Amino acid sequence: MGTLPEPFAGWFAARGWTPRTHQLALWKAAISGESALLIAPTGGGKTLAGFLPSLVDLHAEPREGLHTLYVSPLKALAVDIARNLMDPVREMDLPIRIETRTGDTPQNRRARQREMPPQILLTTPESLAVLLASPEAPEFFAGLRTIVVDEAHAMAGSKRGDQLALCMARLDRLAPGLRRVGLSATVAHPEALRAWLSPTARAEDVRLVLGKGGAEPVMELMLPAGHLPWGGHMGLASAPRILERIAGAGVTIVFVNTRAQAELIFAALWKINEENLPIALHHGSLQIEQRRKVEAAMAAGKLRAVVATASLDLGIDWGAVDQVIQVGAPKGVSRLLQRIGRANHRMDEPSRAVLVPANRFEVIECVAATEAVRAHELDGDPPRPGGLDVLAQHILAMACQAPFHPDELYAEVTRAGAYSTLSRRDFDDVLRFVEDGGYALQAYDRFRRLFRDSEGMVHVRDLRVARQARMNLGTIVDTPMLKVRLRGGPVLGEVEEWFASTLEPGHCFIFAGQTLRYEGIDALTMVVTRGGEGEPRVPAYAGARMPLSTSLSLRVRSILADPRRWRGLPEPVRDWLRLQRHRSELPQRDGMLIEVFPKGGRWFMVAYCFEGRLAHQTLGMLVTKRMERMGYAPMGYLGTDYVLATWSAFEPDEPERLFEEDILGEELEDWIAESSMLRRTFRNIATIAGLIEKNHPGQEKSGRQMTMNSDLIYDVLRKHEPDHILLRATRAEAAHGLTDVGRIATLLSRVQGSIRVRRLDRVSPLAVPALIEEGREWVAGGAEDALLAEAAALVDEATGGAEHFADVLAEVTEGVRVRSGVVDRPRRQDRKRRPPPRRFIRSARELAP
Amino acid sequence: MTPAPLHLSGERLMLDPMGVVSWPARRTLVVSDLHLEKGSHFAARGHFVPPYDTRETLSRLALAVRRYRPARLVLLGDSFHDPRGCERMAPADCAALGRLLAEVEEVVWVLGNHDPVAPVGLPGMASASLADGPITFRHEADFRAVGELSGHFHPKAALATRAGTISRPCFATDARRVILPAFGAYTGGLDVRDPALGGLFPRGGRAFMLGEGRLFSIPMPPMRRPAQRSPERVG
Known part of the structure; x- marks a missing residue:
């Protein structure tokens, strides 16, 4: 390793620093003109390592024109990095201008940047795509020497990453000899990431530089005082101990898994926060100004704790965070590591983390995650192939630049x-x-x-x-959202439109750390007031929860199956597992345990699959279809991260046959095509590909009505041209992501021949957490009409006596035919009898073709 | 298919789960908001939605005509998505529409806001509204009218079931009027609880949601008219 030239060596020395090995390695790669991927844990001086070669080059050979482009997934990060980079440039008096360009950059500054580009430009994938879609792009990028991709692990495999990859391919043509530099956190598949970054799609054309790992993190498990809950994911029982930890440390980030959980934990902490410790809330649905305020207060050291979701996973270096508390099971090792890394960005000191499981199963998962972190075993899938919708957008953008x-x-x-x-x-x-x-x-x-x-x-x-x-450039498609505004006050943030549609004026809900009363909807804004009575609800957001990762699942299964490994578990959990061994048996690592038992007049079947919630939900549909065919009369199912539970009218006498590999056949195709997940996937693809207009925020209502409902398009296209390229893209994407079909296939082939069935007379200890979970699916999930019939009948039962226009009603209902099994008469006299689930199944069958 | 009878100003109408109304006494079939050529309208603006909407809408309409064999077909406006929609129709679709209209003796094109002029080259008479005995046909409901069939709003209703909320196009009715759901393949909907629509039913009413083979009836709560909203909610 050589040494840096002056004034850089002097600048390092003046601060008492020595250049780190990986910083020098990246500089060497630059000298030989190679692309490079730096993989290092947070706090390794990664960003400086990425820019150092450019600074050295521009010092040795000052010149005008764009020299280095930096792309980050977060606008705020680009702005922050620009600020940090100014220091060395100013202190060494380098002839370099550094500017940012994001969606927030004012028009006049953009115009000036086109006229007189800075040497270093910091931007996002979206802004880069817009620059490239201009006929002036070839001139603008002609002198570009380096592109630095920050948080490369978070970009690769996402649609924004697809867009960036396509843009880089074009930059290669505009600026031959362009070097790519990727900065990444530690990942499970470094080779795949190298290939993703490579200008030739070959991993060996990118030099791999590994940063030295920092000190091992110090992790501990914290259980709530008193009873260890059987179920639930929120971890509210642990609030008092979390508050103690906050009080006992300088600055804490309390990470949670969902926005709803963030609201609840925040509320639970403030309820008991008698010392008034400054604790703030941060999640992706809060108003951006509010989030910036919290971030600024954090950076200025004014906060003792912030309750945050994945919105703080990436991004700005907070400096002095003393500990991270993860509430709820981490679900994935890589994410856990990333979060732990937020505590303390100094390499030589260990990060401190506290894991707070919310229930018994989560205890095992937390222990498994701790083991995985110690073993340096990461998870996560290699980047998937690029999306065709992004390609469509890119092709049009390239045509805008120049004919091709x-x-x-x-x-x-x-x-x-x-x-x-x-x-x-x-x-x-x-x-x-x-x-x-x-x-x-x-x-x-x-x-x-x-x-x-x-x-x-x-x-x-x-x-x-x-x-x-x-x-329309950009690959971020928002779910339809409604702004939440205090009457006569500021906007607090936004909730999904469907959540608003479930509220009636007077209902209250928790949002932005306060209890709000729903007043009404005014254009595109939900108007609320403070306060409100009754049990408040918490807005949920689609796709908020991440399923249990494959490698974590394997570790959980290994721990369960091997009593010698229970030593790391707290006593109540060990007791629970011993009881399970006594009453039933423990799931084997590579096999599958199925328990069948009667309860409340139904037959329950619990299958311990451990393939994550998404896979279990898909599997539940397939299994109940098969149960129907075998005459078990299934009523419903529930998929948690660990098990699939079903309930049926008759005893499943051959449950192992429900898990034969051929269930992944036509039924799957049919279901996938009908499922709401596919419709959502299609909506995103159609928007990115430019088939339907983007929902531009703040658009007038009249403008919104002009956009066409993607569900209608989907239905027409499926009927008339099922092999259309956008439907092919939709199926490919859904099979990969939302439905987790791949994991089901792996599971089925793994357990063939090693399924163990236990018939019990009641629920087993291990099955209890599953049965008290929320989120049950009913077998007729697809048969909307059966559900409507049932709900309409219930509404009529409830309102039968109090019709607002009973006079007309008699005429209205005069000739509506009553079919057996389908209740349609609005004024039935036998109001006390609710339709039992059995009848529902029967009518669902009647409706089936 | 189980249509539901409904009495309006003493006349017996049949509400059909396909989203059409039959008036047997006058051998009349009523359908609203076909929005033909909506797909090509979007395509002209650069959004290439599948071009099969006209075909789809017409084949469903042909089915309804074959089922009821009406002498008169009343289209309640917005039959074409825009005034030039008629000219853009593909030859095959044009022919299908011709065949369909030839099966009835009389065609009435009530004019809507999307198609304020009569379609060129198609049979039938065009009019802003049509009165026949106690029943009036109009595109957009008149608050004062009694015995009125109209469209325009594309009413839909949502019903909470144990597996989540399900939303469907619906007929919105009370003793004075029936508002038909939109029939076109690419037509979305406006919830009956929206003041613009619910305000037409100040004493509440009943929504009939469209199902595969039947209607699902749910009550609509009373709602004040938009003009009577408290000042703070306006704008």
């Missing part, structure tokens, strides 16, 4: 690691989609967005198309 030949663009795109396996057929179909929708029925010929000239070059049709394309 399809062969050349295909070659360029497949040099990106994320798209190296893209077939020419898929590429051509996406291109056709961008041109005119790509439908078999060529109805939109006259509306083409692109045209081809005699040499086969593809041009964008006109300026209007280009303008529209630039406006």
Whole structure:
């Protein structure tokens, strides 16, 4: 290793620092013109390592024009890094200008940046895509030497990462010899990340630099005082001990798993916070100004604790965080490590973390996660192949930059690691989609967005198309949200539209750390007042919970199956497992235990699969379908992270047959196509691909009505062109992510021949946590009509005596036929009898084809 | 398919789960808000939604016509998504529409805000509204009217079930009026609890949600008209 040139060596020395090995290694890579990936734990001086070569180069050879581009997933991070980078530049008096460019950058500064680019520009994937969609891009980027990708592990495998990968492929052409530098936290698949970053899609073309690991983190398990809960995920019972820990340390981050949990823990802490310790709340649905305020207070050392969700996983260096408390099971090892790393960014001191499991199963999961951290075993999937919807957006953006030949663009795109396996057929179909929708029925010929000239070059049709394309760049699709505004006061944040639709004026809910009363909806804003009576609800957000990771699942199973490893478990948990061994048996590491027992006139079956909530929910649908066919009359199911539980009218006498591998057949196809998860996936894909307009925040209501409901489009497309490229993209994405079909397949093949069935006379100790969980699915989950019939009948029973216009009603209902099993008469006399679930099943069958 | 009878101003109407109304005494079939060529309207603006909506809507309408064999077909406006929609129709769709209209003796195009002029080259008469005995056909409901069939609002209703809330297009009714759901394949909906729609039912009413083979009836609570809202809620 050489030494840095002056004034850099002197600058380090003046601060009493010596350049770290990985900082020098990145500099060496730069000198030999190589791309590099630096993998190091947080606090290793990673960012400086990424920029140092650029600073040295620009000092040795000062010049105008864009030299280094830095891309971060967070706007705030770009701004923060810019500030930190100013220090060395100013102190060494380097001839370098550093600027940021994000969605927040004012128009006049953007224009100035185009005229006179800074040497170093810090930006986000979205802003980079907009820059590249301009005809001036070739000139702007011509002199670019380096692109630094921060938090590369968080980008790779996401749609924003896909977009960045495609943009980098284009930058390679505009600036030959461009070096890529990736900065990443420790990951489970460094090779895959290298390939993702590589300009050739080959891992060996990126030099791997490993930062030295810091001190081992100090982790401990903290149980609530008194009784250890059987179920629940919120961890509220531990609030007093969490508060004690906060009081006993300088600055604490309390990490939780969902926004709802953040609200509840925050409320629980303040209820007992008699010393008025400054404790704040931070999650992704709070108003951005509010979040910035909390971050600033944190950085200024004015807070003792902040309760946060994944919104604080990435990002700004807080400096002095003394401990991290993780409430609820961590679900994944890599995420846990990242969170622990937030406590203390100094390498040589250990990070301190406290794990607070919310229930008995979570205790085992926390112990498993602690073991995994000690063993340096990480989890997480390798980056998945790039999305076709992002490709569609990119193709249009590239046409806006300059005409292209399809062969050349295909070659360029497949040099990106994320798209190296893209077939020419898929590429051509996406291109056709961008041109005119790509439908078999060529109805939109006259509306083409692109045209081809005699040499086969593809041009964008006109300026209007280009303008529209630039406006819709970006891959973040928000669920429809409603702003929450205090009457006569500020906006507090936002909740999902569906949550608002379940509220009636007068209902109250907890949000932004306060109890609010719902007053009404005014245009796109939900108006609330403070206070309110009754049991408050907590807004939930779709896709908020992460399922148990595969490697953590294996560790949990290993601990359960091997009593010698129970020593690390607290006494109540050991007692619980001993009782399970006595009453039933323990699940084997690689097999599967199924328990069958009667309870309350139904038959319960609990299968210990340990494949995570998403996989279990999909599996539950498949298994209950099969149960129906075998005559067990299933009523419902529940998938937790650990088990799948079903209940049925008749005893499942051959439960092992429910887990044969052929359940992943046609039924799965049918269900997947109908499921709301697929509809959600399609909505995102259709929006990113430009099929439907983005919901621009703050749009007038009239504008909102103009956007078309993606469900209607989905239904029509499925019926008339099931093989359309966007449906192919949707199926591929759903099979990978939301439905976790891959994990089900692994499970089924793993347990074949080693399923153990235990018939019990009552619920076993291990099954209790599952049976008290929320989130039950009913078998007729797909048969909406059966549900409607049942609900309409219930409404009528409830309102039968108090009709608002009883006179008309008699006429209205005169001829409505009453079919057996379907209650439709609004004024039935036998109001006391609610339809029992059995009847519901029967009517669901009647409706089935 | 089980239609539900409903009496309006002494006339017996059948509400059909397909989203159409039949008036047997006058051999009349009523349908609203087809929004034909909505897909191509979006395509012209650069959003290439699947071009099969007109085909889909017409095939469903043909089914309704075959079932009721009406002498008169009344379309309650917004039959085309925009005034030029008629010209954009694909030849095959145009022919299908022609065949469909030839099966009835009389076609009435009530004009809507999306299609304020009569469609060119199609049979039938066009009118802003039509009165027949005690029943009036109009695109957008008139608050004072009695015995009125209208469309425009694309009413839908939501019902909470134990497996989550389910939302469906619906007929919105009371003793004075029936507002039909939109029939078009690409038509969304407005919740009956929205003041703009609920305000037309000041004493409450009944919503009939469309199901596969039947309607699901739920009460609509009374609601004040938008004009009578307290000042702080306006704007």
